[in-house]
Every structure is written in C-alpha cells, then in structure tokens.
Amino acid sequence: xxxxxxxxxxxxxxxxxxxxxxxxxxxxxxxxxxxxxxxxxxxxxxxxxxxxxxxxxxxxxxxxxxxxxxxxxxxxxxxxxxxxxxxxxxxxxxxxxxxxxxxxxxxxxxxxxxxxxxxxxxxxxxxxxxxxxxxxxxxxxxxxxxxxxxxxxxxxxxxxxxxxxxxxxxxxxxxxxxxxxxxxxxxxxxxxxxxxxxxxxxxxxxxxxxxxxxxxxxxxxxxxxxxxxxxxxxxxxxxxxxxxxxxxxxxxxxxxxxxxxxxxxxxxxxxxxxxxxxxxxxxxxxxxxxxxxxxxxxxxxxxxxxxxxxxxxxxxxxxxxxxxxxxxxxxxxxxxxxxxxxxxxxxxxxxxxxxxxxxxxxxxxxxxxxxxxxxxxxxxxxxxxxxxxxxxxxxxxxxxxxxxxxxxxxxxxxxxxxxxxxxxxxxxxxxxxxxxxxxxxxxxxx
Amino acid sequence: xxxxxxxxxxxxxxxxxxxxxxxxxxxxxxxxxxxxxxxxxxxxxxxxxxxxxxxxxxxxxxxxxxxxxxxxxxxxxxxxxxxxxxxxxxxxxxxxxxxxxxxxxxxxxxxxxxxxxxxxxxxxxxxxxxxxxxxxxxxxxxxxxxxxxxxxxxxxxxxxxxxxxxxxxxxxxxxxxxxxxxxxxxxxxxxxx
Amino acid sequence: xxxxxxxxxxxxxxxxxxxxxxxxxxxxxxxxxxxxxxxxxxxxxxxxxxxxxxxxxxxxxxxxxxxxxxxxxxxxxxxxxxxxxxxxxxxxxxxxxxxxxxxxxxxxxxxxxxxxxxxxxxxxxxxxxxxxxxxxxxxxxxxxxxxxxxxxxxxxxxxxxxxxxxxxxxxxxxxxxxxxxxxxxxxxxxxxxxxxxxxxxxxxxxxxxxxxxxxxxxxxxxxxxxxxxxxxxxxxxxxxxxxxxxxxxxxxxxxxxxxxxxxxxxxxxxxxxxxxxxxxxxxxxxxxxxxxxxxxxxxxxxxxxxxxx
Numbered sequence: 001x002x003x004x005x006x007x008x009x010x011x012x013x014x015x016x017x018x019x020x021x022x023x024x025x026x027x028x029x030x031x032x033x034x035x036x037x038x039x040x041x042x043x044x045x046x047x048x049x050x051x052x053x054x055x056x057x058x059x060x061x062x063x064x065x066x067x068x069x070x071x072x073x074x075x076x077x078x079x080x081x082x083x084x085x086x087x088x089x090x091x092x093x094x095x096x097x098x099x100x101x102x103x104x105x106x107x108x109x110x111x112x113x114x115x116x117x118x119x120x121x122x123x124x125x126x127x128x129x130x131x132x133x134x135x136x137x138x139x140x141x142x143x144x145x146x147x148x149x150x151x152x153x154x155x156x157x158x159x160x161x162x163x164x165x166x167x168x169x170x171x172x173x174x175x176x177x178x179x180x181x182x183x184x185x186x187x188x189x190x191x192x193x194x195x196x197x198x199x200x201x202x203x204x205x206x207x208x209x210x211x212x213x214x215x216x217x218x219x220x221x222x223x224x225x226x227x228x229x230x231x232x233x234x235x236x237x238x239x240x241x242x243x244x245x246x247x248x249x250x251x252x253x254x255x256x257x258x259x260x261x262x263x264x265x266x267x268x269x270x271x272x273x274x275x276x277x278x279x280x281x282x283x284x285x286x287x288x289x290x291x292x293x294x295x296x297x298x299x300x301x302x303x304x305x306x307x308x309x310x311x312x313x314x315x316x317x318x319x320x321x322x323x324x325x326x327x328x329x330x331x332x333x334x335x336x337x338x339x340x341x342x343x344x345x346x347x348x349x350x351x352x353x354x355x356x357x358x359x360x361x362x363x364x365x366x367x368x369x370x371x372x373x374x375x376x377x378x379x380x381x382x383x384x385x386x387x388x389x390x391x392x393x394x395x396x397x398x399x400x401x402x403x404x405x406x407x408x409x410x411x412x413x414x415x416x417x418x419x420x421x422x423x424x425x426x427x428x429x430x431x432x433x434x435x436x437x438x439x440x441x442x443x444x445x446x
Numbered sequence: 447x448x449x450x451x452x453x454x455x456x457x458x459x460x461x462x463x464x465x466x467x468x469x470x471x472x473x474x475x476x477x478x479x480x481x482x483x484x485x486x487x488x489x490x491x492x493x494x495x496x497x498x499x500x501x502x503x504x505x506x507x508x509x510x511x512x513x514x515x516x517x518x519x520x521x522x523x524x525x526x527x528x529x530x531x532x533x534x535x536x537x538x539x540x541x542x543x544x545x546x547x548x549x550x551x552x553x554x555x556x557x558x559x560x561x562x563x564x565x566x567x568x569x570x571x572x573x574x575x576x577x578x579x580x581x582x583x584x585x586x587x588x589x590x591x592x593x594x595x596x597x598x599x600x601x602x603x604x605x606x607x608x609x610x611x612x613x614x615x616x617x618x619x620x621x622x623x624x625x626x627x628x629x630x631x632x633x634x635x636x637x638x639x
Numbered sequence: 640x641x642x643x644x645x646x647x648x649x650x651x652x653x654x655x656x657x658x659x660x661x662x663x664x665x666x667x668x669x670x671x672x673x674x675x676x677x678x679x680x681x682x683x684x685x686x687x688x689x690x691x692x693x694x695x696x697x698x699x700x701x702x703x704x705x706x707x708x709x710x711x712x713x714x715x716x717x718x719x720x721x722x723x724x725x726x727x728x729x730x731x732x733x734x735x736x737x738x739x740x741x742x743x744x745x746x747x748x749x750x751x752x753x754x755x756x757x758x759x760x761x762x763x764x765x766x767x768x769x770x771x772x773x774x775x776x777x778x779x780x781x782x783x784x785x786x787x788x789x790x791x792x793x794x795x796x797x798x799x800x801x802x803x804x805x806x807x808x809x810x811x812x813x814x815x816x817x818x819x820x821x822x823x824x825x826x827x828x829x830x831x832x833x834x835x836x837x838x839x840x841x842x843x844x845x846x847x848x849x850x851x852x853x854x855x856x857x858x859x860x861x862x863x864x865x866x867x868x869x870x871x872x873x874x875x876x877x878x879x880x881x882x883x884x885x886x887x888x889x890x891x892x893x894x895x896x897x898x899x900x901x902x903x904x905x906x907x908x909x910x911x912x913x914x915x916x917x918x919x920x921x922x923x924x925x926x927x928x929x930x931x932x933x934x935x936x937x938x939x940x941x942x943x944x945x946x947x948x
Contacts (some may be wrong), residue, residue: 209870220834221651223751223772223811293752337730339750341771529667532681532709538742538942542641545660546667546939582676 001064001440002026004037008401010070012076012077012158013374014381014390023074024063025397028440033393067442069401072434075373076389077109077140077398079380081277082174082199082253082325085111085142088129089118094330094418096130097137099350102328102417104444106350107433109398110141110388111328115152116175120156122147127166139443140436141398143169143384152176157187164194172199172289174253177235179205184239188248194215197249197275197383202235202260203301214302218287226342229308232301233259240267243274251383252276253323255328256301258311265320275383277323280349280356281423283312289423295336296345296423299329313366316375322383324375326353330419348417352410352424354402358431361403369404397440406432464537468613469634474594474625475620477610481592482514484608489559492521498528498557500564500576506627508563526551529567533575544560555584561608565623567593570604595634597621642940646758646765649774650815658820662784664758664936666930671708672931682709682942685742689715690757691734691768697903697927698768702745705934713740729753733760743938747768754779764941772806778902779812780923781933786857786923789898794821799851801827801883802861802910803872805834809902810861814840827851828861828883831872850885852893860885860899860911876909886912898922 003025010021020144024032085099094102096113103111113130115121121130127144134142146163150156152173160171170414171191178184178200191198208231213219215226240263243250245305255261267274281299286306289297298302317322329346336343357376361367367375381389388398410427412420435445469477489495497512499505505527512523529547537543562576573591580586592608597615615621615636623634642657649653650658671677687706699715706713727735729748733756736744743764746754751771757766769772769775787793798817804810804826817824818841826837838844845851852858863879873879890897899911899921907913916923 033855215835217836217839220836221840223770223774223806223808225772226835293755334728337728339729339748339756340752341750532679534941537681538685542643543940543942544641546664548667549670578680582678583674 001419003065003067003437003440003442004063005067005069005399005401006037006073006169008074008205010074010391011370011373012391013370014076014378015392017391018370018408023391023399025399025437025440027396030393030395030397033391036222038319050281051248060420064278067401070404071405072401073369073398074391074401076377076391076400077436077438078107078354078376078400079110079112079384079386079389079411080326080328080353081323081380081384082279083111083328083350084116084175084330084346085113085130086330087133092418093332095137096133097139098416098418099328099330100134100137100139100142101444102348102350102415104139104436104438105433106414107354107400107402107436108140108350109400109436109438110143111350112143112145112169112384114145114172114174115147116293120147120152121145121151121168122152122163124159124162124166127163127168131167135169140438141388143167143386145170145172145174147171148173148178148191148198149183154178154180154183157183157190160187160190160196164196166302168196169386170197170199170251172201172253174199174201177201177203177205181238181242185242185246188242188246188250192246192248195385196247197251199251199253200235200239201253202232202239204231204234207231207234212298212302213290216287220292222291222293225291227300227302229257229259229304232257233263236260240264240272240274244270244272245303248273248384249361250274252299254279254282254325255312255315255321256282256304256308258308261311261315263322265315265318268320275322276320278312278316279324279325279327280360281347283309283316284356284360285309285423293340293356294423295338295340296347296421296425298340298343298345299327299347300345303305313361316361317366322375322379324353324357324372325380326350328417329421330417331421333420337420341379342343346421348415348419348422351415352422352427352429354400354433355408355431356424357430358404363430397437398437399437400433401435401437402431402433404431406430408432461479464638466636467633468636469595469611471632474610474632474634477594478510479514481608481610482511482518485511485561485590485592486518488590488607492519493524494525494558495521495561496524496553496558496579497561497563498526498551500528500530500562500572502628503623503625504563506625507565507592511561511563511592520612524553526553527574528579530572530575530579535575537569543589549579551583553589555580555586557585557587560589561592563592565594565625566621567591567596567604567606567609568599568621570600570602573604574602580584594623602634645920645941646754646767647776647937647941648754648758648765648767648931650776650779650812650819651774651913653776653816653819655819655821656817658780658783661780661864661933661936661940662787664802664940665780665784665933668935668939669929669932671935672928677708678710679708680708680710681939682711684905685711685942686740687713687743687745687938688736688741688749689713689745690736692746692753693718693769695768696745697930698747701927701930702766702768702934702938705938706743706929708931709935709938711938714741729756730760733757737761737763743941766937766941769808772808772811774812775808775902776812777930777934777937778815779816780937781926781930782813782859782900782902783816784929784933785900785922786898788925788929789922790856794819795823797823797825797855798857798858798859799825799827799845799855800859800861801848801851801885803832803863804828804837804861804866805832806867807861813859814842818842825851825855829873829879832867848885849889849892852889852897855893855897857898857900858885858893859902861902862904863906880909883911884908884912885915887914887918890915896920900926903927
C-alpha cells in the first residue's frame with residue numbers, strides 16, 4: 001500500500017523540520033520526504049533488484065492513494081502516555097477496540113494503557129491479553145503499563161521483570177498512589193534494572209481523605225469535602241527524593257498543582273531524572289467548573305484554582321512539563337449521573353486533547369505549534385524510549401494529519417468512545433484531526 | 447380581582463381612558479349613612495354586631511360604618527380585617543402566588559352577627575372565600591354582606607344585604623373606588639377598557 | 640411580587656427582597672397556628688412528598704405539619720422503609736416519584752448538591768431540607784424570622800455562629816441569609832473545623848469563643864457531631880466543650896440582651912450548657928415554632944409553580 005501525502009506542512013519537532021513537504025509511505029514506513037515527490041527521481045538507497053527505469057516508472061506513477069494535505073499540518077503520530085482502556089474487566093465503559101478508535105479520532109497513533117483493569121495488569125497473562133486484543137481489534141498501537149505492586153495493593157512488588165519481557169513500557173500503580181515509601185524505593189531500584197520509567201500517581205490518601213474536589217473556595221461554598229494541593233505535592237516531593245536516592249527515571253502523572261510544578265522545576269535544575277505530564281482538563285479548566293455539581297468536572301487529581309492553572313501553563317511554556325497526556329478515564333452515564341460525592345472520578349479526553357491543545361495553548365501563545373506537537377510526540381517517545389514520534393525516511397509511518405484552522409463544536413453524540421463523561425461538550429474548539437495513519441494505514445479519517 | 451400591582455397598572459392605563467364618576471364624596475357619605483341605618487334596622491339594634499372588612503378599602507368602609515353606628519346607636523362596634531388570599535379558588539393556577547396579608551380579628555366571632563364589608567361586589571368569588579375563611583375562624587350566628595357598589599355579573603349565588611349603589615357595568619369596564627384613607631380623595635369611577 | 644422560581648435550593652441564590660417576602664408571608668401563616676381550626680385550603684389537592692435520606696424528626700415533622708395545615712396531601716418517604724435502601728439511585732427514585740406527579744418534593748440527603756440534582760429531574764418544585772454540608776435554606780429562613788420577631792429588625796445586628804462550620808449546612812445558609820439582609824456575621828470554631836477561604840463569604844473568623852461573642856446580638860451554636868473526633872478534628876469532647884461550649888459565665892462578655900439560638904438537636908453540656916439552652920434568652924423553642932410558619936410560607940409561595948401568569 002503506497003500512500004502519498006501531498007503538500008502538507010510537515011512539522012517534526014525531533015528534527016526541527018517545519019516546511020511544506022510531500023511524504024511517501026510504503027509498507028508501513030515513510031520512504032520519501034521531499035518536494036514534488038510524485039514526479040521525482042527515486043531515492044538513492046532503493047530496495048529490490050528491478051531495473052532503474054522500472055523503478056522510475058513505478059515511483060512516478062504507481063501510488064494507491066494520494067492524500068491532499070494542502071493547508072493541513074502533518075506531524076508524527078500523536079502518543080497518549082496515559083489512558084484507561086478498561087479492558088479487561090469494565091468493557092461496559094470502554095474496550096480496547098473503542099478506546100483505540102477514540103484515540104485515532106483524536107489523532108493519536110499510540111496509547112499507553114494503565115494497569116488498573118480487572119484483573120490488574122500485574123502478570124504476563126494480562127499484558128499478553130491486552131497486546132493480543134490490541135493486535136486483533138485495536139486501531140492504534142497499544143503499549144501497556146504494568147503494575148508496580150501486586151493487585152495495585154501497594155504491599156508487594158509485582159513481577160516487573162516478567163512484565164517488562166511481555167511488553168510493558170513502564171510501571172505504575174496509577175489509579176492509586178504507592179503510599180509505602182519503602183515499596184516505592186524498591187520499585188524504583190528494581191524497575192531501574194530494566195530501564196523502565198516509574199510513572200507515579202502522586203497523592204497522599206490520608207491528606208485526600210474523603211475529598212471529592214479541590215480544597216478551595218468552591219469546595220468551601222458548595223460544602224464538598226476538599227482534596228488539598230499538598231496531597232499531590234507532598235508525594236511529588238517524596239518521589240523526587242526517592243528518584244534521587246535510586247537514580248530512577250521518574251515520570252509524574254497528571255500534574256495539577258502549582259507546588260508540584262515548582263518542585264519538579266527545582267528537581268530538574270538539580271539534574272534529577274524526572275519528567276511529568278499535564279492533562280488538557282488541567283490546563284483548560286479550574287475548580288469553577290465544579291459549581292453546579294457537574295460530575296463531568298470530577299476527576300482525580302481535581303481541577304484546582306486559577307493560580308494552579310497558570311502554574312501549569314508556565315510549566316508547559318518553560319519545559320518543566322514535558323508531556324501532554326489525557327488520562328482518558330471512561331465511565332458509564334449511569335455511574336456519572338449520581339450525586340457528586342458518589343460519582344466516580346474521571347473524564348474522557350482522547351477526542352478533544354489535540355483541539356484543546358491548539359485552542360488553549362497554541363492560539364494564546366503559551367506554546368508554539370512546534371512545542372505543542374513535541375509534547376504529544378517526540379517527548380513521550382523520548383521518555384518511553386519508543387522508536388516513534390518522529391518523521392524521517394525509514395521511520396514507522398505513524399502520522400497525524402490535522403487542520404489547525406477548522407472550528408468545530410464538541411458533540412459527544414458523535415464520539416467513538418463508549419463513554420460520554422467530558423466537561424467539554426458544547427465547547428467551540430479550533431483544530432481538528434483530518435486523518436490518522438498507523439503503520440502506513442489510514443485508521444481514521446474525517 | 448387582584449389589587450395591588452395590577453390595580454396600580456390599571457390606574458395608570460385608565461388615566462388614558464374614559465372615566466365617568468358615578469359617586470362623589472357626598473354620595474359615598476350618604477350611602478355609608480344609609481347602610482348603617484339599614485344594618486340597625488335589619489338587626490333590630492346593634493347587639494352582638496361586628497364588622498369585618500375585606501382587603502384594604504373594605505376595612506376603611508367598615509370603619510366608617512362603625513363611626514356611623516356609634517352616632518346612631520351609641521355603640522362601639524368592633525372592626526376586624528380579613529385577608530382571604532389563602533381561600534381563593536385560583537391559587538396554584540396563576541403562576542406567581544398572590545401576596546398573603548394579615549388577618550386581624552381581635553375578638554371572638556362565635557355567635558356574633560357578622561357584617562362583611564367590601565367595596566365592590568362583582569363575581570362573588572371573593573365573598574365565597576371570605577365565607578369559608580370566617581367559618582374556619584369560628585361559628586358566627588349569621589353573616590350579612592354590605593358593599594358600596596354592586597356591579598353585577600355574579601358567577602356564584604351570592605347577594606349583598608346592603609348595597610350603596612347598584613351600577614350596571616359591562617365586563618370590559620372597571621369600577622374604581624377611591625377613599626380618602628387610601629387615595630386621598632373619595633369617589634367611585636367607571637373606567638372603560 | 641412572588642417567588643418566581645420552581646425550587647428553593649439555597650440561600651445563596653435568594654435576593655434580599657425574596658427573603659423579606661418569605662418572612663412576611665410566614666407572619667401571616669403563623670396566625671393559622673393560633674386558630675381553633677388549623678387548616679386553610681390554600682394547597683388543597685396538592686401533593687407534597689417528604690423524601691428524607693437522613694433521619695430527622697424535627698424538620699420532617701415541621702414540613703409535614705406545614706403541608707397539612709395548608710390542606711395538602713403529605714406523604715413521607717424515608718430511607719430505611721423504601722427501595723432506596725435496596726440501592727436504588729437518587730436518579731431512579733426521582734424518576735419514580737416524577738411518574739406519580741407530586742407538586743412539591745422536600746429532600747434531605749447526605750450528599751452536597753443532591754437537591755439540585757433532583758430538581759433537574761423533576762417537574763415538581765424541590766425544597767432543599769439539607770444536602771450534605773451545603774445548604775439548609777428553610778432553617779436559615781426560620782432563624783431570620785425568629786430574630787426579626789424578637790428584635791423587630793435584622794439590619795445592623797451582629798451574629799456569631801459557633802461550632803463545626805466546615806461540615807455545617809446551617810452555617811453556610813445562615814451566612815448567606817444574614818449577609819443579604821444586612822447583618823454582620825462572625826464564625827468561630829477550632830481551626831480544624833473552619834473551611835479555607837470562609838472569610839471570602841464576608842464573615843469575620845475567630846478561634847476564640849469569648850472574643851467571637853463579645854458584643855454580639857445573636858449567638859448561634861452548632862451541634863458537635865461526635866464522629867468528627869474519629870476523623871481527628873478535635874481531641875476530645877471534654878476539650879471541645881471547655882474551649883467552645885457556651886456556658887453562663889461565658890455569656891457575660893456578650894450583650895446583656897443577647898439571644899441564643901441552636902438548630903437542634905442539642906448536645907446538652909457539650910456545645911451548650913443546659914442553663915443556657917433553657918434560659919430566658921434562648922430562642923430555641925421559638926425556632927421550632929416558627930419552623931412550621933416559615934415552611935408553610937415556602938410551600939405556599941412555591942405552589943404556584945413559579946412561572947409568571
């Protein structure tokens with residue numbers, strides 16, 4: 001299958017390219033990048049023993065599909081380092097099939113799925129189940145994140161070696177923090193043997209208590225139990241120090257608080273190998289979204305104050321925050337349509353992340369288009385040490401084509417995800433996916 | 447017939463419409479005096495008599511009648527105020543609930559001869575509500591009705607025992623009663639539209 | 640005039656005029672209690688459902704009497720006796736009720752925001768009788784009524800609310816209500832029970848009881864829930880009572896005609912000494928009496944449905 005993507009603005013943060021180029025894709029790889037590729041000479045290093053003339057003829061004429069990308073951006077396939085696919089166990093909320101299709105619709109060509117499934121992904125069999133199902137039914141690449149502790153109980157190390165061998169790209173107990181510092185220390189040392197990053201959901205459960213929203217003016221007015229920022233920051237501090245002690249590669253999930261950003265910035269300045277991510281809902285919304293008790297604004301960590309949001313924007317701008325990841329967390333309508341205290345934490349995000357990034361960060365000048373794309377491509381690839389997130393001759397043909405100017409209104413009824421729990425329904429956004437190409441095949445297009 | 451806000455609106459609208467005065471100050475005074483005499487005659491005196499006025503102007507009229515009764519018979523007839531809002535038959539159907547005001551009847555009504563006093567008798571629904579309200583407050587010996595103006599168009603079988611003036615009207619017209627105590631001037635007007 | 644709203648969910652959204660209307664209407668309603676025949680037909684044919692997810696004798700009985708005196712048909716649904724305890728969601732309970740066409744539903748529920756949630760589901764008017772730690776508007780209104788009845792006015796009076804402010808819906812509703820009618824409000828309690836940014840609601844914050852009640856016209860004591868000790872918010876009932884209990888000697892610092900209030904039920908000897916609760920300046924029983932009148936006013940004003948004719 002040969003596809004020519006013609007005339008798009010190719011942005012590849014890894015190489016610094018930002019120019020109008022044609023891309024030729026064949027057999028799942030990018031084989032040619034250049035100007036006016038259709039009528040051009042074949043590349044010097046060509047495969048096969050056919051005659052030069054035949055190759056000329058082929059490359060000049062024989063393309064299965066031409067995609068007109070004039071006015072559009074072509075970038076490396078976006079990578080979402082943090083999603084919950086819910087399979088195995090809660091297929092009523094999402095499956096690997098629907099979750100990856102939702103990701104594709106959002107322009108993602110790869111996702112990392114968290115281990116808080118049922119059963120928990122703490123053994124080879126669950127990892128292999130996920131990979132097999134993804135291979136058969138998934139629309140995009142799925143990279144499983146294995147558990148740190150058995151059953152996510154935070155008591156004993158999971159068989160991280162086996163998880164690594166089965167294909168996990170990182171370990172995390174996400175959904176839950178590792179409360180026991182000694183266990184976290186040992187996990188960092190152990191995972192270090194396999195050069196696996198440890199992704200930490202930073203939260204002190206005692207400080208969080210029964211909290212359901214950010215401890216601030218809104219929770220005070222609404223009489224909701226609050227989760228103080230310190231619940232996150234205290235664990236961020238602890239994990240940074242443990243990472244220093246163990247020389248581990250630490251990645252802090254879903255940063256939400258100003259204090260966390262500050263601690264990470266200082267740690268990076270000291271040379272600690274820490275990276276972190278922020279979710280679109282944390283850079284686009286604040287605790288004010290909780291007024292009216294909208295459960296689609298309830299997630300953990302919660303939406304915090306405007307000054308926290310500003311700190312996240314500053315962190316994105318100065319590089320303290322490396323990655324944008326959605327923490328896509330589907331829940332059924334019936335679970336979300338309950339009293340605020342009782343509804344589960346979590347919002348979906350795959351299908352709005354790119355548009356929110358473009359509308360909230362790029363349009364406002366917080367990030368350049370190049371920087372924004374980096375946080376969704378080359379940066380996650382770097383942290384996970386995946387051979388992805390770049391456009392180069394010979395690289396995998398995982399590509400995202402999007403229209404940076406298209407305005408659209410978010411309408412959940414058209415979503416590919418099984419769930420609808422988003423606070424962005426009805427929002428007017430700028431920037432939409434046009435086509436998503438995984439391993440050289442168009443897996444979704446508008 | 448809701449007074450208050452809508453009444454004020456109508457007054458303003460009425461300023462622009464035709465008005466005909468059917469009673470002036472002297473006419474009202476004569477009517478009050480005559481009603482007082484008729485009350486004494488019908489009840490053969492003023493024993494056990496009490497006056498209860500409806501809404502604001504019914505109360506003012508009741509007080510004037512009481513003054514006349516004092517002159518005629520030397521008796522101090524007690525006057526009470528009755529608010530019938532909670533007994534209206536159109537509650538819960540009009541959207542915004544009408545304002546409930548105070549009922550002030552600082553004397554027992556059991557076995558008394560109650561004369562209800564109102565300014566205008568029209569459909570009779572207000573009086574029906576007043577009757578139900580009085581009966582919940584006690585057991586009068588009898589209830590009579592005195593009105594300054596009877597404008598016809600009854601929708602219930604209610605009649606007044608004492609009438610100041612019968613004024614045939616059409617449904618499009620409005621009857622405005624002005625009393626010095628409330629409005630600074632005495633008069634009864636018919637307003638078209 | 641009139642309450643142009645479908646529901647009564649919180650003091651925070653009422654205007655000062657609406658508060659005055661409710662209090663004035665309650666004055667007229669109070670007369671019904673003094674009559675021989677304690678019934679007026681104003682809500683005849685209307686159905687009122689008391690849906691109480693938390694046990695409450697006082698509030699529920701108060702609403703029940705209020706509804707009955709207005710001739711409404713009153714049905715009480717309490718958690719233990721219904722499918723609610725079988726795990727039926729609030730949403731489904733709401734839809735089930737809706738199918739029975741009640742006119743007014745009074746809801747008390749342990750989750751903040753529950754009344755608002757139900758109000759969105761139902762065409763009926765919803766009255767919030769207490770949702771989690773959020774609001775309890777009818778309590779705040781009857782407290783304002785009681786103060787106005789005793790003092791003849793509200794504006795310019797100083798009140799101190801003392802106790803577990805963080806978990807108190809009565810405190811929140813009272814703060815909003817009192818501020819709207821022009822009262823000065825102070826809150827006092829252990830630091831652990833004062834929510835963050837509470838000063839932004841326009842109140843002065845104290846952790847010392849005597850300083851808090853110095854020179855106030857009204858002291859409102861809140862009930863101490865003993866479970867809060869388990870949560871580590873105060874070390875012992877003994878210490879709480881020593882520091883924040885309202886006793887006669889403590890009252891010396893307040894105005895000589897200070898009024899004492901408590902939403903009930905009382906923990907005698909804990910937050911309030913019996914001599915104070917039963918003393919001459921206590922309005923606690925007046926509050927209960929006025930509860931019926933104020934709730935009658937609310938039922939009456941909402942029964943119109945709220946849409947302008």
